Amino acid sequence: MKKKHLICFSGGHASAIVSIYCVEMFGKDNVILLNHDINPKYEAEDIKRFKKEVADYLGLPITYANINYVSDPNLIPSQFEVCIKANAITDFRTSQALCTNRLKTAPFLQYLEYNFPTYDTLFETQKDCILYYGFDDTEKDRIQRRSSIMGGVGYKTAFPIAFENLRITDTNQIGIAPPITYRTFIHANCIGCLKAGLLHWYVTYVLRPDVYNEGIDMENQVDFTIHRITRNKVAQSISLSELAPIFKQMKADGV
Known part of the structure; x- marks a missing residue:
């Protein structure tokens, strides 16, 4: 089985650049664009436009790993609803924002375990995919933390923006305008992000x-x-x- 190159396709500009790089390097048949959809009330419409245009350019579908396997984005709970239901804002076990855990991390791990389960070789336990993130070389702490966490459960990680010489560094180069959201916010997270300042x-x-x-x-x-x-x-x-x-x-x- 060929190893899959799985992009944590957030809808932000950096993850789009990583997606383009991976398709160029490994071919679209070996790349997965994995996204956790957000209720459209809390995710800017232009983020959804951007995700679709990048996916269409690459000739790939967006694979969704949503909370409780919900397929209709309008039925996905908000960051506020998951916290109210849990009567907490932070996951006490991980100190992670509860909304991130419920809406992204838990569905992500469920997807990985179902689609890329562990298999045993003579010498080691391996996974059949590599996980790609859009962190850059100013985010060394995030890179180290993410590679350590995912390595601990058997997955290799890669950070092309930080470590590779990329041909495409701006989606304008392929005729796709970055999300206008960046004119207002510095990230592509939920509107009303519980981790924001x-x-x-x-x-x-x-x-x-x-x-x-x-x-x-x-x-x-x-x-x-x-x-x-x-x-x-x-x-x-x-x-x-x-x-x-x-x-x-x-x-x-x-x-």
């Missing part, structure tokens, strides 16, 4: 007050706050409710 949430407050209010409701139900700030050299929690009047004034001031 104050700037992300200020933009959410201004552009998506409906999502901001869902965040307030989630914090109230779970009785936990997303953010910490430092006051008089002491780290303190600050809720989205407390931030709202500050953000309101910032908006009024034209920030």
Whole structure:
């Protein structure tokens, strides 16, 4: 069996570049674009456009590994709903954001175990795929952590942007505009990302007050706050409710 080259195809620009590289290197028949779909209310429409255009350019389908095998993206729970259901924001076992664990990590591992189970050779246990990530050479800690975690369960990892000389470094080179989301946010995560900082949430407050209010409701139900700030050299929690009047004034001031 040929080894499959599985791209963690997030919908961000970096994972698209990795996908193009892998198809050029190994052929499209040996490449899988694996995505965890997000409810369209919380994933920018242009991210979905970008994913489709890149996949169409490569002549590959997008393979989805969604929570509870849900196929209709409109039925995928939001980051807030999974936290309310679990009555927590962080997975106490891994310290990982609960939304990431439920919506991405757990379905990812389920997909791998079902499609690329362990087989025993005379000398070692191996997997039939290599996992590719879009981390660059400024993210050495993330690279080390991800390669260690996945290596611990038997998977090889690769980070072409960090370590390879790529022919394509910008999707504009192939006529595909990067997501316009990057004009507003620095990442392609959910709108109302529970791992994001104050700037992300200020933009959410201004552009998506409906999502901001869902965040307030989630914090109230779970009785936990997303953010910490430092006051008089002491780290303190600050809720989205407390931030709202500050953000309101910032908006009024034209920030």
